[in-house]
Amino acid sequence: MAGSRYRIGEDPDYVPIGRRLLLLNWTLVLLIAALSGIGFAMLYSAANGSLQPWAERQMVRFAIGAALMIIIAVTDIRIWLKLAYFSYFVALILLIAVEIKGDIGMGAQRWINLGFFQLQPSELMKISLVLALARYFHGLTAEDVGRITLLIPPLLMIAAPSALVLRQPDLGTTLLLIAGGGVIFWLAGVRIWKFALVLGSALAAIPIGWQFLREYQKNRVLTFLNPENDPLGAGYHITQSKIALGSGGLFGKGFMLGSQSHLNFLPEKQTDFIFTMLGEEFGLVGGMALLGLYALVITYGYVIALRCQNQFGRLVAIGVTSTFFLYVFINIAMVMGLIPVVGVPLPLVSYGGTVMMTILVSFGLLMSVSIHRDIRISRQGNDDGRS
Amino acid sequence: MWHRDSDRFRLFTRRALMLGAGKGVLLTGLAARMYYLQVLESDRYQTLADENRISHRLLPPPRGLVTDRFGAPLAINRQNYHIMIVREQTPDVRRTLEILDQIIELGPDTIERVERDVERRRSFVPVTVRDNLTWDEVARVGVNAPDLPGLIIDAGRSRDYPEGPHLAHTLGYVAAVSEKELTGDPLLELPGFTIGKSGVEKVYDLALRGTAGTSQVEVNALGRVIRELEREEGDSGNTVVMTLDLDLQRYANQRLSDKESASAVVMDIHNGEVLALASHPTYDPNAFTNGISHKLWNSLINNPYAPLSNKAVNGTYAPGSTFKMCVALAGLEAGIISPHQKFFCNGHLDLGNARFHCWKRGGHGWMNMHDSIKHSCDVYYYEISQKIGIDRIAAMARKLGLGEDTGIDLPNERSGLIPTKDWKEIQLGKRWQGGETLIASIGQGYVLATPLQLCTMTARLASGKAVRPHLTRDNVTPEGVTSRQAEEFPELQVNRANLARIRDAMNGVTNELRGTGHRARISIKGMEMAGKSGTSQVRRITMRERQTTGVLDNDVLPWKYRDHALFVAFAPVENPRYACAVVVEHGGGGSSVAGPIVRDLLQKAQELQSARQGISAADLPNSASLRRDPSQTDQDEG
Structure with missing residues (x-):
């Protein structure tokens, strides 16, 4: 099998570890560190000028995650290709496991306690789904993509975890999985009319799907449509x-001086509403700067994808x-x-x-694509046949 | 195979760029939204954030003081210490309260109530444990503070009337604002805020109230105060200086204290300043400040002698013979009688089928105007009133201040009643009867007046001016206090010689032998008073009673059927300065019961005045508003 071909020294695409570290996209690492640094500062502010309870723990996690990211980055892209389906099935089994555990009476439980770490299978699935779909479409020619029968397996690959996550219930992650999968379909060249068809039937299904939403999910949608309806x-x-946000104005109220955040008018300021806190304390300027950093990171992802010579890498890069x-x-x-x-x-x-882990792992994959961009991989998943 | 892959790559690149463009559009959308919120709508949200963050709290202003004419405090604000507990600062509420119970008596009821209140409030909100701590208790709690975590002693203000019952009717009292009294002024909605409910406290409430200060505090989402941002102290209420003389007032109260129900007024006949205004029985206004108990309230309400009523302005009485000056003056002014014209009194006068009796059974014999007042002959007035007519009498009574509000600065003044022919037609729908004029001429029947009106009438007779009574040295308006301009009351449109004749007849009452008030005269030279008694009937004396038992003596009648005793006077006779009226409800004879009180009050007023001659004007409060009283100079010369 292909494994016999990977003897060190014989692989023409083999790059020594030291060289790979040099090839690592350090600018991207710097951008990621800058974004995380802003996060630390905001968590420090959220705790009213204290590293406890958030900023310090977040730094530790970042340190671990960043190390993991670099390890993943310097690992040969072909290994990730080989592991793609395996990790997908592991993630799927874990999702089923939490589902069963949840049915036994833990309510809406989304994680598995491994003792030292609480693993969220849905997070693992976000990466694994991209890898698995990328691997699948890597193996299809442009003509193959046009055949509907060949599109059914990847559709099921999206549908199975989405359904499980929706049952947890986690609407946000479900949307992320569907959208992330859709992006791979789009990049693989699936016809636009097919997207239109799916989108149209999805819209038609909204009234039916509404029935399956939990009460709090319905409330969120209704509240969004008219927030002033229920101000308290x-x-x-x-x-x-x-x-x-609005009271932050152009330049903000200053670091640690956001009245809405610090007087607890703003809920969840250290998690979901941390951008609001940044916007209040640093104003439009601060918010635009953060948005700019994000745009730069995304652009880097595109540059990496477009410079990559293999379809798997390209799909993974844009996917993550x-x-x-x-x-x-x-x-x-x-x-x-x-x-x-x-x-x-x-x-x-x-x-x-x-x-934090999910994001850093996916950036590890992105950088792995970058480092190994020149490796050509055959559709079957082994070397391209030059040898 | 390679070209196939490059096909795939070209498709990928195209799709990727489209996707990237889509993301760019979405990110631009986010940026636009940010610009909209943070630049275009920023002002609105800034306001909303401040509304969230800043809480405005009112600081109640100290209520203005009330003093007597010499600055003696009549209504002040006393420090009121209360002890409060904050749940989050004490590890065990119950335990802390039990320790406190050993230091100052609380009782199980209080502990239970506090525990309930504490549970209901947020943990940082102080809950009052006890009000009105004595200084001794405050000190004891302070010493034990280390054992009492979470307890706070707070000083508030509550209204205090150092004179207690002496001035209850004039000053009134303050109490918590009732639902009906809310005007939208947020100050009134503050817990514990009190406003004037009666008396001067009510009339001058706005001037005494002051303006509220504000405190801007930053609060968090739970309402906890984080810090004070701005503090603007309010202005305390204006000090109101009364015309009352505390010494005379105390004396008046003391003088009335042995009667069941009585009232007295002393005023300055030149400027209308009321020096004493007493109504008996009275009550302690301090009882109202912190909420009056049900029991005490009921006992005040059900007392037959009506302690809550200020009888000097709210009580109306038939003036009896004190009304005769009005009739005589009306006759003189109209030229219907001459001073020396005599009428014969045989003890009664018959009109139609009715017989009208004089108070003296045998009659007075021949009476002129002077003697008719001196002896208070009724038949003389039956005779002349028929000639004068009720409408002329009423006109003169009004000129002298009866039948209409005096305008005193007290709430709910009663205006009494002076009947006319028209009044009866309109109000009762009946024609005026000749006999009714006779009854009115001796101050009975429909005629009603308040003690204050009778005092005003006397002051007008003595000064010849249309004096009006008032209670404050200065003009007090809601906007503030301005010094009162020397008030020149207009001259009464009455012949001065006729007025002098009336005054001379009143002098006869007290200072001539066999005058009805001779026994109540002031015998100190230079202080003599001139007055008139009145004994007004409150029941009908039947013919049968006259024929069988004779007119029953007051002593054998139940209290409420006894005659009212009235007396009015001014002093000194030469250069008058003070007027006084006293009404003792169901007290009996005017000259024997009310007369001595009037004498004592007028004597006291003059003694106090001469004792104070030495005090210079600069020592008095609001000296700008003081002026040398012309009569005072006269007194020096006299």
């Missing part, structure tokens, strides 16, 4: 968030970049009252270990 209840979050973009967009649009409140954190900035 569910609409409170959005209203207070808009007040905080798109997931990252979706996090950013959904979170910021939510806190500014553009979309309903769904529990999506601001990547790298919000407090939370799992999301």
Whole structure:
């Protein structure tokens, strides 16, 4: 099998570890560190000028996550290609496991306690789904993509975890999974009319799907449509968030001086509403700067994808970049009252270990694509046949 | 195979760029939204954030003081210490309260109430444990402070009337604002805020209230105060200086204290300043400040002698013979009688089928005007009133201040009643009867007056000017206090010689032998008073009673059927300065019961005045508003 071909020294694409570290996209690492640094500062402010209880733990997580990211980055892209389906199935089995555990009577439980670490299978799935779909479409020619029968397996690959996550219930992650999967379909060249068809039937299914939403999810949507309707209840979050942002003005109220955040008018300021706090304390200038950093990171993802010589790498690069973009967009649009409140954190900035890990692991993959961009991989998943 | 891959790559690149462009549009959308919120709508949200953050709290201003004419405090604000507990600052509320119970008596009821209140409030909100701590208790709690975590001693203000019952009717009292009294002024909605409910406290409430200060505090989402941002102290209420003389007032109260129900007024006949205004029985206004108990309230309400009523302005009585000056003066002014014209009194006068009796059974014999007042002959007035007519009598009574409000600065003044022919037609729908003029001429029947009106009438007779009584040295308006301009009351449109004749007849009452008030005269030279008694009937004396038992003596009648005793006087006779009226409800004879009180009050007023001659004007409060009284100079010369 292919494994026999990977003898060290014989692989023409083999790059020594030291060289790979040099090839690592250090600018991107710097951008990621800068975003995380802003996160530390905001968490420090959220705790009224204290490293406890958030900033310090977030730094530790970042340190661990960053190390993991670099390890993943310097690992040969072909290994990730080989592991793609395996990690998908592991993630799927874990999702089923939490589902069963949840049915036994733990309520809406989304994680598995491994003793030292609480693993969220849905987070693992966000990466694994991108890898698995990328691997699948890597193996299809442009003509193959046009055949509907060949599109059914990847559709099921999206549908299975989405259904499980929706049952948890976690609407935000479900949307991220569907959107992330859709992006791979789009990049693989699936015809636009097919997208239109799916989108149209999805819209038609909204009234049916509405029935399956939990009461709090319905309330969030209704509240989004008219936040002033219920200013002390569910609409409170959005209203207070808009007040905080708006009152920040052009230059903000100053570091640690946000009245809305520090007097607790703003809920969840260290997690989902951390962008609001930044906007209140640093104003439009601070918010634009953060948005600019995010745009730069996303652009880097595109540059890496377009310079990559293999389809798997390209799909993975845009796939993880798109997931990252979706996090950013959904979170910021939510806190500014553009979309309903769904529990999506601001990547790298919000407090939370799992999301930090997911994002850093996916950036590890992105950098792995970058380092190994010149490796050509055959559709079957082994070397391209030059040898 | 490579070209296939490059196909795939070209498609990928195209799709990726489209996707990237889409993301760019979405990010631009976010930026636009940010610009909208943070630049275009920023002002609105800034305001909303401040409304969230800043809470305005009113600081109640100290209520203005009330003093007597010489600055003696009549209504002040006393420090009121109360002890409060803050749940979050004490580890065990119950334990802390039990320790406190050993230091100052609380009782199980209080502990239970506090525990309930504490549970209901947020943990940082102080809950009052006890009000009105004595200084001794405050000190004891202070010493034990280390054992009492979470307890705060707070000093508030509450209204205090050092004179207690002496000035209850004039000053009134303050109490918590009732629902009906809310005007939208947020000050009134403050817990514990009190406003004037009666008396001067009510009339000058706005001037005494002051303006509230404000405190801007920063609060968090739970309402906890983080810090004070701005503090603007309010202005305390104006000090109101009364015309009352505390010494005379105390004396008046003391003088009335042995009667069931009585009232007295002393005023300056030149400027209308009321020096003493007493109504008996009275009550302690301090009882109202912190909420009056049900029991005490009921006992005040059900007392037959009506302690809550200020009888000097709210009580109306038939003036009896004190009304005769009005009738005589009306006759003189109209030229219907001459001073020396005599009428014969045989003890009664018959009109139609009715017989009208004089108070003296055998009659007075021949009476002129002077003697008719001196002896208070009724038949003389039956005779002349028929000639004068009720309308002329009423006109003169009004000129002398009866039948209409005096305008005193007290609430609910009664205006009494002076009947006319028209009044009866309109009010009762009946024609005026000739006999009713006779009854009115001796101050009975429909005629009603307040003691203050009778005092005003006397002051007008003595000064010849249309004096009006008032209670404050200065003009007090809601905007503030301005010194009162020397008030020149207009001359009464009455012949001065006729007035002098009336005054001379009043002098006869007290200072001539066999005058009805001779026994109540002031015998100190230079202080003599001239007056008139009145004994007004409150029941009908039937013919049968006259024929069988004779007119029953007051002593054998139940209290409420006894005659009212009245007396009015001015002093000194030469250069008058003070007027006084006293009414003792159901007290009996005017000259024997009310007369001595009037004598004592007028004597006291003059003695106090001469004792104070030495005090220079600069020592008095609001000296700008003081002026040398012309009569005072006269007194020096006299």
